[in-house]
Amino acid sequence: MSAGYYETTDLENWTPFLPSTTNGKSPERVTAIAATPDGTTYTIDGLAGMVKKTGNEFTQLPIPPLQGISGMEDLITTKAAGLFYLNFSAGVTQFLNGKWISHNSALQDRRLLCLAKDNKERIWTITDNGAVWCFENNQWTSQPHIPFWNELVGMAFDKDDNAYAYGNWGVVLLNRSKGEWEVVRPLFDKSIQKIIFDEQNRMWLVMYRWPVVAGDDFPQFGLLRYANGKVNAYTEGLNFLREPFDIEFFKDQLLVLTTGGELHTFNERQILTFEPEATYPTGAPITVKLSTNSAFDPDNRVAIQLNNQTTGARITIHQTTVNGHSVTFALPDTLRGGQYTINLLTTAPEIMSNESRPFRVAPNGSPINEQPNEVVLLQNIPNPATGPTEIAFYLPQAAGARLDLFNDRGQFLKQLGNAAFPRGWNFVQTDLTSLRSGVYVYRLTTGDVVKSLKLIH
Template identity: 20%
Template sequence: MKKIILILLIPFLTYSQGWFIQTTFSPAQSLQTVRFYGQNTGYTTAPLYNGSTFNIHKTTNAGQNWVAQSSGYTSMRFMAIWLQHPDTVYMSGNDGLIIKTVNGGSNWITVNSEATLQLWGLFFVNSLTGFTAGSTGRIMKTTNAGSNWVNMTSPTQTSLSSIYFINENTGFISGSAIALKTTNQGTNWVNMNAPSISGFENFREIYFFNENLGLYVSDAGRIVKTTNSGATWNLVNSGTTQSLFGVYFIDQTTGYACGNAGAIIRTTDGGENWFAQTSPLNEILTDIWFTSATTGYISNWSGKILKTTNGGITYIEPVSSETPEKFLLEQNYPNPFNPVTKFKFSIPISGNVLLKIFDISGREVAEILNKPMQPGTFEADWDASGFSSGVYFYTVTSGDFTQTRKMVLIR
């Protein structure tokens, strides 16, 4: 895990935090997913093995407080949540269960159950029509707000884990080494022949911007993208080898993904390249959701909710009348280092500042800073835990100024 701390060397500053632990549930619970409707109302869920049925948690104040609700089931794992409205919510999980509330969780009713079936994906295209998918390739559809669920024809018997529709007709499903597509409201599904490194690789979550442009993240740490509706797929630079479980795009350029060992990665070019963000945990991060361009939440396997209010960026922004005479990027110290080193740089004029790390092949491996800043002198600590030994380069760019220096990581 990489940790980044920026320290201002001149007076007067304002501090902005990246990702932080907002909530810790006790006893610890294996949070599977987190979902919000609007800015304030959200749900998360995890199984309890102490006989309690209060395995659903709801917030109405942007995660400041979470109130336990009873699902009516003990030791039950709900894997998917869909918020149709702050008061109308669906959840799906083990034993083929789909439960629903229409009063904000005061009461939950069971609208489907089937022993041995697991339902991991859940998506509604309007107030009446929704889909769920899960084990043995099962795909089901409702057209009456969940009162009845009908089996749809599925081309596979492998497990299915995620559903995403771009409109009422066109949708996508990902699963165990498979990605499916429908263009007729789920009546028929076709295999998009997505590449897999093994038959056991699980495409954990799928996301499409439009009918042609989409991607999926996998538990092999891969992100694979298509620009022609799955006719061809291209492996992109995920910036991590950790298993990835959740992905969320704010718009067509900026997205986030999370996964094992505290992995949080961000893209600003539509998923072509991804760069690590600082995580406060070295644990499994199961799901990610944003309520605005800067406010997001991540659920955690050990019962924690992470939050950011600034897009996950960690920095210190100076405000000072003292101005350096020139741009300067000094040699990192110590060098060689293991695993933490410090950068020092000065900027004499205001502007956007980039501080990036590259490996020996010239591949960008970390983006430490990408932020408009006032003149000042700064130090940045980089924790290269998780990176292999070797030669790396760090570059500061601001306006027409660019300077690069070499450093050596010895493990």
């Protein structure tokens, strides 16, 4: 980066740290940058030195030993062992107690290909002959030799501290019990440029080969997700993936930053677009839109999951019609009335979409499909009820209404609803779990109208 750096806490407001905004205190040319959990930032200017920023205070620190600069370089912070810096010409140096310590001799003066930190704050590196080293308790220990060091890009560690290495040939996993690196077969022959892990310990990968190699049989740019032995590929559907890019998690959001300066948030589940009507009769066809933040395989199948908001029941409808980005399905004739939401379920890639806004389902012949001219109170559903149940009533005009529950002796038990309700059908949910089994009465009062019905628990 040729002109400082920027910080943000919300992705909306960015604070520039440039020589022009810090009275020359921040570096002009950033070749490496790292930050600690408390917000302390370290930047290395390949021409001037290292700067530590704590709050608004800038401290100039000794320059690391350099033997040439090759673009952005690796800088890692640790809690107890200070900083580790990889200059691809000068090797690994450690900044501790105000001075730089070279580790080249311990690493046999080999050229180092990458630098990484695991969850136990151990430092790992791989040399240009496939030797793997781990720094712990102030010493380097040799690890199983990696057979794939040519075109190696880096290392990554999942939440369980499993070690992965990756490059233009794919991904390998260190099998500690066998003392060897094993190929992750579903990712073999993929050109991987970065790996990170989300809170569910799923692997996210940057895939591209740059410059383009003639004859590649996979997309030039792609965002991959790997979990449970299966790869989800997000390629053509992400139309901004047309140049090299980087990924990182920020407050549980996956960020995609392209070399052209575009910053995107990515949510694999945000593929459903549906503005439901208030009520649908059973048997009615419904059409939703399948958005394209993913490239779906030709054999991708789409199902609908119906979620009953009262009972928690889920129903999967596999009989759907896909036409372009439109997915049409019919509400089952046997579907119980109530309030529902839907999710889209896709198979290639495997995604459960975002959840829709709720809508009402009324069985054919149900009064809910009608618009009467008077106040109507319906039988609760389900009845008998063992737990959650729903009560529907109709108001011919907007009005205040109160719904109360009584026992079979007419004693008031609790208020189920008391508010200004709009014209039309209104629905109140209540949970009877805490009540004894028996017969109860619920009563609707609105203006001069009073209506009551019995329910069984």
